[in-house]
Amino acid sequence: MLKYKYIFFFLAALISLFFNFFVFLKNRKSLINKAFAAFGFSSFLWLFSFAIAYKADNPTIKLQWFNFGYYGIIFMPASFYFFTSVLIGIKRDKILKVFNWTIALIFLIIHVFKKSLILDLYYYDWWGFFPNTRHLIHVLFLIYLVLLFWISMALMAVYLFKMRHESGSTKFQRVKYVLAGTLVGSTSILDFLPSYGINFPPIGFLCMTAYPLVFSYAILKYRLMDVSIAITRTGIFIAVYSLVLGTPFAIAFGWREKLIELMGQNWWTVPLISSTALATAGPFLYLFLQKKTEDRLLRDQRRYQSTLRQASAGMSRIKDLKRLLNLIVYILSRAINLNHCLIYLYDENKREYVLEATRGKEREEQNSFIAENSPFIKYLDKAGVPIVYEEIKQKMHDFSDKKLKEVELKLRELEAEVVVPIATDKSLIAFGILGKKKSKEMYTPDDLAVFAILGNQVALAIENAQFYEESKKTQAQLFQAEKMATIGTMADGLSHQINNRLHALGFIAGDALDSIKLKSKEAEIAPEGIRDLLRDIMGALLKIQDNVRQGGEIVQGLLRYTRKGEEGFGPVDFDKLVDASVEMAQFKIKKDQLSIVKDYLKDIPKIYGNFTQLQEVFFNIIDNSYDAVQQRKAEVDDSNYKGKIKVSTRQTDGFLEINVLDNGIGVKDEDQIKLFTPFFTTKLSSKKGTGLGLYVMRKIVEENHHGRVFMSSEYMVGTLTVIKVPIVKK
Amino acid sequence: MPKLLIVDDESDVREFAKNFFQKRKIDVLTASGGKEALSILEKETPDLMLLDVRMGELSGVDTLRTLRKQGNQVKIIMVTGVEDPEVISEVESLGVTGYVHKPLALDELEQIVMKELGRKE
Incomplete structure (x- = not known):
């Protein structure tokens, strides 16, 4: 089968190309993605050219393609260093970067004009032709290559060592996986041995295919470079269809003679039938594998996503707003197993978002409310979909936007990994803050899609509860107003009654007072005790008259107020x-x-x-x-x-x-x-x-x-x- | 002896006002409502009449209107609860001597009544 070894190179090239494009297209503006794409394209050029070189029969053509492959190899060290630098966030290494690219350019010029990176071809009995690079310039190049990869890996290792106390951070995890992938991929350096005449099979490139696989894992688990589970899907797609298309070809080319021996002229029916069968089975196989892998990869996620979907359906039945918010926070924390979870609700009067429910995080002065016109709220309102801290941070680095910086700061303050807007068609009425998962896993796009739906459901439930509370309040107001109206109508008759009582009381007091006054002569000769008594009674009667007058004024005022018609x-x-x-x-x-x-x-x-x-x-x-x-x-x-x-x-x-x-x-x-x-x-x-x-x-x-x-x-x-x-x- | 008719549906008001004016050598008649007042006025001719505006059976204004229709020009002082421009303009057009507001102190009422009765003599 050594004859078909080029297929492995070809596959490695394809994986590299696909991976590279995927990452690049996912976010063209992201610097880290661009840096990775540069490295990926260099790798592709190498693997692809070498694949063709192996396939070719003519040694001259082989040499041409090996030469072409070196265009990629030359740029691999510099582009990898560039990627490492962006990944870790090394600053002030511009000179080093320029130096790296310059060296790469010099090697390129030498390679183009002198063709001196490859002298000629070696021939190995059991492997075939391989470029001969046993000369000084290539040795220099090799030193340059090894040095840069070592520096890059050392930088990553130092970073990991320095940051070991923050091993939960996403960046740490990313760097860890990139370093692991690089260590695996770096064994492909063994492929230079046959170039120096050492009889060692060039199988190092196979490790180069392992490199994207390690990355895939990191991407799935830690949202490395903002790509998603789609990568698995596409991976499965490629695997399935290379099987579907590749098998008939392999049969046709590999077993052609045997088939002719066996079936004579109709030998071609075998590859045809097999291709038809495989093409039919392909989609089912694809779906089956996709489901199996995703179920396995996302088992936990699937579980809580379905819990959340179920919970969101029942939310609109809860009429007590406070209880509703607490319940949401509780369900989210428990289902996803979050470190913390908060909900902020818009307060119309204060014009700010107030922390209404919390779990796993203390309510503090500085996080208890967020102003309506803060950049964070504006950003969230504009986004309209769940926002992810890591993405904001990435964008902030890429665009160095002042407002994004404030958004990032706020998210950091709140220790928010994801913010889910809870909005009606008119406005942002609330939002939920989700902290890190206890498993330290990253949020996936599937999560975000579920949160977006959940956000809508919660918005409805909140509106519902608010409406209910509002209508209760309105009813109370209405009742109060009716009571006032009733009192108003009653007041008219009531005050007349009171007025009449006061009137009579005044007359009673006045007449009694008058009687005592008329008997003043008799009173003068009365015993002292009686005289004092009469004086006291007169004083009391005068007081009654005063009170009657005052009471009368109050009633007059009341009557004037309730009076309808033309009065006044x-x-x-x-x-x-x-x-x-x-x-x-x-x-x-x-x-x-x-x-x-x-x-x-x-x-x-x-x-x-x-x-x-x-x-x-x-x-x-x-x-x-x-x-x-x-x-x-x-x-x-x-x-x-x-x-x-x-x-x-x-x-x-x-x-x-x-x-x-x-x-x-x-x-x-x-x-x-x-x-x-x-x-x-x-x-x-x-x-x-x-x-x-x-x-x-x-x-x-x-x-x-x-x-x-x-x-x-x-x-x-x-x-x-x-x-x-x-x-x-x- | 001057004769005073007090029309009020409050028995206490009637009783104590009557008592008060009797002490001043005034012949006091009382009626608990408009109807009673009208029947008294068929036989009696008081010098002055105190007429409450708001009464259950027949209101003061209606009593006044009936009297004037009958051509009875007895002097009348209206006793009202609240200043009501509508009522005032009506009773003025029907011809009243004056109007006073409840609650009213007896000595104030005395001055008004004495003034009117005194004018007669």
Whole structure:
């Protein structure tokens, strides 16, 4: 079979090429991948050319191809050092790198113009032709090659020794596997022995094929160079199809004579039938092998992924938000066997993400919340899919992006390996932080796909729980409002009753007092004890009268408040009304944060209305504008932005039209129809609106004053409120 | 002796007001509601009438309206709970001597009543 030894070279070349392209295409921008690709391509050139050289019959052609193979070999040391340097992250070795490439270039020039790396060919009885390189320049080259590989391996070894206390880190594991692979691959140096006339079979290249295999393992387990399980799939694909295509060929070429002997002219049916059979079986074989290998490789993963899928289905049934979040954290930690797991939930009022559930990590001051506008949150929101620490770190090194640096720092702080965004179609409502797996294994793309789905399910469950809590709150508010309304109607009758009692009480006290006064002459001659008693009783009766008066005032106030209809209506001076409303808002609004521009004449006609009620209306408008201005200020972060309210008036037939225009945040289109709905609010302020402001305002203006209210608003531009109220008839 | 009619659905109010004004040599009649007041007024002609606005059976305003319809021009002081512009404008148009707000101290009421009764003499 030595005749077909070239097939092994060919396979080694193919594996090298495939592996190299795969890594390169997976992330073309990553420097480490580029460096690896450079080395891989050099190896391919070597293996491929040598394969052809073995296959060729003509010694001249053989020599040509061996020569060609050296184009690859020349660049292997420099490219390998380059790869090592990037992998470990060695800095300030630019001169060494340039030196390496220069040396490689010099050897290339010598090789191209003098053809002096290969003198001629040796012939070994049982192996065949092999290049003869027994001369000084090649010895120099060999020294250069061995030196660089040794330096590279030594650097890796030193790194591993220095970092031995951090043996759990991904980088450590990567370097470990690369070093192991290199040690295996370096035995291919034995292939230089026959080049120096030593009769030793050149089988070292076989170790070169082992090299990608070690890498594959590292990739699967530690996400080396960001490639995935796809590599196994493709590996199986290649294996299966080289079998499918290769076997018939092998039969055709290898056993041709035997077949002709056996079957005569129809010998070709054997390879044909075998190729048909294999081609049919191929896909099934492929699927079978793929499933078997992946099941074996990813057994643990599969198990917890299915646990998570099952758990996510039941989540939406949990209505208690706190319990839900704790449960998610618990399930994740247990199923994947995590060191720690956290969930942050968006808090509308604080405008930040607050740590709501944690497992395996203490809640600390610095990790208890993350601001909404931090680069980390922005990055996560934009990504929309689970992000992986190692990838961020890689990207940060490759692009040296300032923002990525901050993202990386935050992830490091949180000891986050993976961050899973939990988002609805509108916004990022929460996110989960997953720490390292206790097994120290890496997260695979399959994991991430499961997390992405889980993120969506959790988002739904959270929304569900939030909606449930919100509706409970709304119901309570509604109940409260109804209670208030009932008390309002009752208050009218109630205060009349109380008023009547007070009235009677006043009369009783007054009459008693009067009787004592009338008997004052008789009292004067009464014994001293009786006189004192009468004086005390008179004092008490006077006190009762005082209390009756005060009680009466309270009831009057209450009645005025609950009174409907025309009571308290009269001419209202608009300018005074605005001043009084601003006055009312004073406790909340700081003057330097909002300028109120009065754009109307002093002598505009008086409104017919209830001053107190209208004051409430304008207070509400100013209050809303102020909140809108504050909200916009928080949103845009522009120091030139200044809150402004402009009040202007216009007289139309029998009505005064009042326009209040602010430059606040405005209302989003989808919220505009709900503006006057009771209990609807978009306010974020910590006190949070009750959602009754505009509802009450409209009732006051339209039902009590027979006026009209209009609002028009544009998000991020401002809001215009128009109030039409009747003018006093002359 | 001047005659005063007190119309109020509160018995305590009637009793103590009656007691108070009787001590001032005033002949006091009382009625617990509008209907009773109207029937008293068929026979009696008081010099002044204190009429509560809000009463269960027949309200003060309705009583006043009926009286004026009947052409009875008796002097009336309305006793109201709350300042209600609507009520005030109506009773004013029907012709009342004045109105006072509850709760009211007896000595204040005395001044008003004495002034009106005194004017008669």
